[in-house]
Amino acid sequence: MSHPLLDLAPLSAEHFASIERRIGAVLRTDADVIVMQGEALLPLEGCIRGAARPGSTALNVITGPYGQTFGGWLRDSGANVIDIEVPYHTSASAEAVRRALAEHPETELVSLVHAEAATGNTNPVGPIGAVVREHGALLMLDAVASVAAEPLETDRWGVDLCVIGAQKAMGGPAGVSAVSVSERAWERIRTNPNAPRRSYLSLLDWKERWIDTGRTALPHAPAQLEMLALEACVRRIEENGGLDSSIARHRATAAAMRAGAEALTGQGGEGLRPYVTDARDAAPVATTLRAPDSLDARELVTAALAAAPPNSRALPLAAGGGALGREMIRVNHYGPDATPGTVVRVLTALAEALNAAGVRADLDAASTAAESAWSGPAE
Numbered sequence: 001m002s003h004p005l006l007d008l009a010p011l012s013a014e015h016f017a018s019i020e021r022r023i024g025a026v027l028r029t030d031a032d033v034i035v036m037q038g039e040a041l042l043p044l045e046g047c048i049r050g051a052a053r054p055g056s057t058a059l060n061v062i063t064g065p066y067g068q069t070f071g072g073w074l075r076d077s078g079a080n081v082i083d084i085e086v087p088y089h090t091s092a093s094a095e096a097v098r099r100a101l102a103e104h105p106e107t108e109l110v111s112l113v114h115a116e117a118a119t120g121n122t123n124p125v126g127p128i129g130a131v132v133r134e135h136g137a138l139l140m141l142d143a144v145a146s147v148a149a150e151p152l153e154t155d156r157w158g159v160d161l162c163v164i165g166a167q168k169a170m171g172g173p174a175g176v177s178a179v180s181v182s183e184r185a186w187e188r189i190r191t192n193p194n195a196p197r198r199s200y201l202s203l204l205d206w207k208e209r210w211i212d213t214g215r216t217a218l219p220h221a222p223a224q225l226e227m228l229a230l231e232a233c234v235r236r237i238e239e240n241g242g243l244d245s246s247i248a249r250h251r252a253t254a255a256a257m258r259a260g261a262e263a264l265t266g267q268g269g270e271g272l273r274p275y276v277t278d279a280r281d282a283a284p285v286a287t288t289l290r291a292p293d294s295l296d297a298r299e300l301v302t303a304a305l306a307a308a309p310p311n312s313r314a315l316p317l318a319a320g321g322g323a324l325g326r327e328m329i330r331v332n333h334y335g336p337d338a339t340p341g342t343v344v345r346v347l348t349a350l351a352e353a354l355n356a357a358g359v360r361a362d363l364d365a366a367s368t369a370a371e372s373a374w375s376g377p378a379e
């Protein structure tokens with residue numbers, strides 16, 4: 001009757017706290033870390049509803065769909081929201097944030113997404129964080145798609161609220177997530193009369209019932225399987241060369257994917273090309289591609305998925321979300337898919353789909369370009 005997923009010994013408070021310490025090291029922070037018992041949208045919403053006081057001003061940097069979502073929560077919290085929207089094929093700049101803060105000196109909170117898996121761009125958090133800290137506002141960062149794929153320096157960059165999930169570059173479970181909270185952020189949340197209390201979204205409940213009591217008694221039954229999976233994925237990263245090695249692998253994969261895609265059909269609107277124009281703005285976690293003008297990205301993705309050999313690991317390919325669906329192809333090469341093998345399999349499937357649709361694709365040229373761009377560890 002025994003089952004590997006069932007009848008486990010309860011997860012102790014001490015064990016839970018030890019997993020939080022490991023996550024603090026991943027985030028490079030000495031601030032309070034809470035592992036939240038739900039997907040990353042839970043702490044993201046908790047941070048915004050906790051830190052955005054009614055009547056205050058918040059600056060929301062939008063570089064993809066998550067920024068749009070944050071704007072909705074900020075408005076719903078009663079904040080006056082200043083949106084800086086950046087075209088999704090580029091990234092935000094510290095200069096644009098500096099100008100916006102100068103125009104709106106009353107700004108108390110800045111929300112920013114680090115890497116956007118959905119649009120394939122990444123933002124320079126270090127320089128933006130320095131501008132925000134100099135101004136004095138709090139900085140909230142969504143680092144779900146950047147953690148373990150590129151450097152994340154929560155304390156050094158002055159990030160007050162940093163949210164991660166484990167299901168992307170960490171190769172871990174999707175059902176738990178984590179947030180770090182600086183002293184300045186706790187002060188803000190404590191003095192916000194509308195901060196969630198006695199709620200699933202409440203960071204303050206965790207502080208009072210868990211952190212301030214020495215992390216000795218869990219406030220409720222934890223998501224035990226996900227907590228164990230989270231610990232296992234951190235351990236696996238450590239055993240495979242640590243965060244630096246994971247970051248190098250994701251960077252090499254993105255470089256190979258970009259070079260391979262560029263070489264597949266050659267340049268111009270007739271062919272496939274990187275969606276994010278400048279390679280420096282491209283996220284290591286996922287590569288977005290612009291479909292040839294003559295083709296619909298959704299149809300190309302469907303054909304490429306059908307071209308993949310049966311019984312192999314599913315290709316991490318998708319069309320862009322919503323309005324981007326016609327023009328954007330997403331290659332989600334993260335976690336176990338951040339390998340040269342995945343890049344070659346994706347290029348092979350795309351070549352077959354392109355050739356079938358009448359767009360000439362040269363797989364040999366693409367494979368050679370991908371191989372020479374790959375600078376990471378061998379698979």
Ligand SMILES: *Cc1c(COP(=O)(O)O)cnc(C)c1O
Binds near residue numbers: 142
């Ligand atoms: C994937 C992703 C999320 C969503 O995380 P969930 O755990 O699915 O809620 C949030 N933000 C960014 C930038 C992401 O890429």
